């Protein structure tokens with residue numbers, strides 16, 4: 001069983017993915033971290049030096065490798081759905097969940113963040129609104145299910161995901177053992 005998380009920056013792919021993997025006792029992989037290992041610097045520095053198109057090429061090769069041997073819980077980069085090849089590879093290899101938060105909730109979370117290159121602009125909330133409008137259909141197209149992550153806490157979201165995965169038959173609940181009463 002392999003689960004991939006897609007969604008906008010700050011939707012919780014990394015934070016929720018790590019907790020979900022612990023809960024399901026599965027390995028956790030963050031594709032942004034794999035990319036940083038490969039490029040040997042931070043994504044922010046790479047964006048500045050090489051540009052976004054070059055970053056997207058590295059991202060596509062990492063997604064292709066992960067989807068060729070799907071396992072565990074994978075947190076993807078927020079922009080990976082921009083390429084059709086990534087959308088298809090993720091959907092074919094993983095049970096994909098769209099972690100959906102509204103731009104206003106993301107802005108509240110990320111307003112002091114300096115690591116996300118696409119948000120280092122004069123009007124980050126406006127930028128998040130643009131990203132939401134452009135990408136919401138792509139996340140929906142890629143994902144098998146959507147989970148709202150704007151308001152509930154991380155632990156509530158993890159509980160909801162585990163329930164959804166059990167209902168969808170993607171994870172099997174633990175054996176309750178012999179009944180005693």
Ligand SMILES: Nc1ncnc2c1ncn2[C@@H]1O[C@H](COP(=O)(O)OP(=O)(O)OP(=O)(O)O)[C@@H](O)[C@H]1O
Nearest residue numbers: 008009010011012013014015078109149152153154
């Ligand atoms: N449901 C939530 N409730 C409260 N805080 C959250 C929630 N989800 C994420 N956060 C917090 O918001 C911040 C951003 O989350 P996270 O890094 O997991 O986003 P991401 O989706 O991985 O973003 P990116 O695409 O940029 O990697 C973190 O500090 C995280 O702890």
Ligand SMILES: O=C(O)C1=C[C@@H](O)[C@@H](O)[C@H](O)C1
Nearest residue numbers: 009032043077078079116117
């Ligand atoms: O939303 C995006 O396009 C990005 C999100 C991050 O996860 C990183 O993959 C990178 O900063 C680009």
Ligand SMILES: [Mg+2]
Nearest residue numbers: 013014032075
């Ligand atoms: Mg992340």
